[in-house]
Amino acid sequence: MPQLLTVRVKRPGGRPIRIWVPVLPIVLVFAPVVVLAVLVAAVACLVYRVSVVRALGTGWRFVSALPGTRFDVEQGHTAVLVTIR
């Protein structure tokens, strides 16, 4: 499961902004919203006749595979970097 999301934004003439987002505490804070989202997803699965267990398992697998992802975009003096660890 992802532990840390890092966002770095560099703008021309400005100081670079770095944001570290600890995923687990954020998920815990937003736990009610997460539970609600899972319930909505489960209902959608039932409506479209997709196995709820399979869908949730695959969703979890997707989230678990996120660490190591990195997006780095630079143009001139502007840059955005997003990493998931």
Place this chain on the structure above:
Amino acid sequence: MNEQRKDILDMLAEGKITAEEAEQLIAALERDQPPAASSLDARPKGKAKYLRVVVDALEDGEPARVNVRVPLQLLRAGVRLAALIPPQALGKANAELNKSGVPFDLSQLKPEQLEALVDHLDEMTVEVDQSDAKVRIFCE
């Protein structure tokens, strides 16, 4: 040991050439070796873990660079997620593809085939070179 080097050592063993001559010949042989493979080819062989997309381009005269690294495990999970798309949605997507002139039936694409495709991605390298842009897609 390559064939030419073996021939030189054979000649030395048979006494046809001296040790100094053999040394010179081997040195000449090493000089004639083809240059080392490019950094891309020389990357360590092994099970690839990431798909890399690197784009270097010139946008409005400014250098632009996109560097994306996606774990192959994420692609596999995405393929499994795509397998959960309900048939109704696939039908609509097929109709839109047909409308756009792409007669492709997405329902024929099985998750096993996609997983096999992801498994063999580590052998793939795509390089596009243009005057103002360079795109490289490879696994590492």
